[in-house]
Amino acid sequence: MTGIVTQQIELRINGETVSASLEPRTSLADFLREQQMLCGTNIGCEQGVCGACTLLVDGAPIRSCITSALSCAHAAVQSIEGFDDDIVMNQLRAAFTAEHALQCGYCTPGMLVTARDIVMRLPDADDERVRHELSGNLCRCTGYVGIVRAVRRVLDARRANQGAPLDEATTA
Amino acid sequence: MKAAIYHYAKPATGENAIDLVAASEGMAKFVSGSQSLGPMMNLRLAQPEMLVDLRGIAALRECRNEGDTTLLGACVTHAEIEDRKIDDGTQGLMPYVARGIAYRAVRNRGTLGGSLAHADPAADWINTMLALDATFLVAGAHGERTIAAHDWMTGAFTTALEADEILLGVRLRRLSSGARWSYYKFNRKPGEFAEAIAIFIDDAQTGVCRAVIGAIDGPPHLIANARALIDYSDTARLDSHLNAAGLEPGSYEHQVHRVALERAAAMIRENRKQP
Numbered sequence: 001m002t003g004i005v006t007q008q009i010e011l012r013i014n015g016e017t018v019s020a021s022l023e024p025r026t027s028l029a030d031f032l033r034e035q036q037m038l039c040g041t042n043i044g045c046e047q048g049v050c051g052a053c054t055l056l057v058d059g060a061p062i063r064s065c066i067t068s069a070l071s072c073a074h075a076a077v078q079s080i081e082g083f084d085d086d087i088v089m090n091q092l093r094a095a096f097t098a099e100h101a102l103q104c105g106y107c108t109p110g111m112l113v114t115a116r117d118i119v120m121r122l123p124d125a126d127d128e129r130v131r132h133e134l135s136g137n138l139c140r141c142t143g144y145v146g147i148v149r150a151v152r153r154v155l156d157a158r159r160a161n162q163g164a165p166l167d168e169a170t171t172a
Numbered sequence: 173m174k175a176a177i178y179h180y181a182k183p184a185t186g187e188n189a190i191d192l193v194a195a196s197e198g199m200a201k202f203v204s205g206s207q208s209l210g211p212m213m214n215l216r217l218a219q220p221e222m223l224v225d226l227r228g229i230a231a232l233r234e235c236r237n238e239g240d241t242t243l244l245g246a247c248v249t250h251a252e253i254e255d256r257k258i259d260d261g262t263q264g265l266m267p268y269v270a271r272g273i274a275y276r277a278v279r280n281r282g283t284l285g286g287s288l289a290h291a292d293p294a295a296d297w298i299n300t301m302l303a304l305d306a307t308f309l310v311a312g313a314h315g316e317r318t319i320a321a322h323d324w325m326t327g328a329f330t331t332a333l334e335a336d337e338i339l340l341g342v343r344l345r346r347l348s349s350g351a352r353w354s355y356y357k358f359n360r361k362p363g364e365f366a367e368a369i370a371i372f373i374d375d376a377q378t379g380v381c382r383a384v385i386g387a388i389d390g391p392p393h394l395i396a397n398a399r400a401l402i403d404y405s406d407t408a409r410l411d412s413h414l415n416a417a418g419l420e421p422g423s424y425e426h427q428v429h430r431v432a433l434e435r436a437a438a439m440i441r442e443n444r445k446q447p
Binding site: 046047048049054057060062065068114133135136137 | 176182211
């Protein structure tokens with residue numbers, strides 16, 4: 001292989017349509033961080049193990065370090081910068097603060113995206129299931145206890161509310 | 173690390189995909205979810221000059237209940253199987269297995285066909301498909317062919333698939349409503365590749381009673397008639413199957429596989445007593 005070839009891509013990032021030119025080998029994480037200046041997505045292992053780079057593509061969590069940006073053409077990408085108006089994410093952020101669910105913060109963007117997926121997809125999850133679902137996101141600071149408690153807090157708050165729309169005032 | 177430089181194409185038909193790879197003189201690779209190939213490329217264990225993305229081919233996402241059989245397209249994701257978004261003809265076995273594959277973020281992207289073509293001996297589908305006696309549907313430059321489950325995997329990370337052939341999907345005989353199964357995977361951390369896998373399927377209505385010893389060095393080991401093993405899983409009987417699977421007596425691998433086989437046998441035996 002000789003020479004660097006670039007290809008065009010169009011996709012949606014946090015609600016906005018973006019066109020860009022990139023090398024095919026560019027991972028989605030590198031594309032966001034280095035070309036879109038969205039550095040909230042952290043890169044840890046670059047082999048799909050640690051979960052730090054987890055974000056949403058078409059509403060589902062994925063590993064952005066082992067997913068090429070080109071393979072996300074025409075998809076809707078939601079990175080940690082794109083959740084300001086998201087009720088569940090705001091509940092989780094408050095709960096992470098209340099439960100001391102982060103120290104250095106490196107795993108936190110990926111943790112929050114995974115936690116949001118647990119809350120949305122598994123509203124009846126017990127602690128064991130929460131731990132199982134979090135097993136793909138590594139945190140070297142907290143020992144996970146605070147993180148599990150934070151997810152628990154949001155699950156319980158939403159359960160107590162029984163489907164009634166939650167606003168900021170009712171969060172953790 | 174970052175992947176080495178490569179070209180990328182996402183054709184809309186299987187013919188185009190096969191042509192692209194055939195023209196590459198062995199330097200192109202097919203890809204779907206890239207959840208195994210992606211890490212290998214980042215580690216530069218794999219450095220293909222071109223990736224041909226199969227996810228644009230609608231035919232590879234086709235799944236249907238065909239009466240006695242189920243067709244599963246190669247590009248169906250683990251998460252879609254886990255969530256029962258496609259018809260499950262296995263009485264819950266495949267959704268159960270899917271839930272134990274890696275992590276949700278990987279399952280959202282990784283595909284059934286990708287896992288089967290990668291053929292990691294410690295992966296879930298490669299072992300499950302042998303237990304289910306799947307038929308592999310393959311297309312290449314010279315047309316389509318089928319490959320039987322026991323001929324699919326020829327060694328670790330090696331299949332009967334030619335370099336310019338693609339896996340279209342698998343066809344499974346549907347398990348009857350009275351069928352029982354058990355699946356035991358041993359790993360130290362949820363989501364890891366297995367250190368040992370044992371699978372039993374007992375379907376009295378179709379006369380199928382099979383077991384598989386998986387996550388061994390090469391292709392999984394099939395026990396075509398597992399009746400006696402279910403009814404009497406004594407040490408001598410377990411050991412004879414483990415030895416036949418090539419596991420060295422006294423080794424750690426032999427021990428963890430024995431525990432997996434014993435527990436899977438107990439699970440299916442106890443299930444049978446339940447209403």
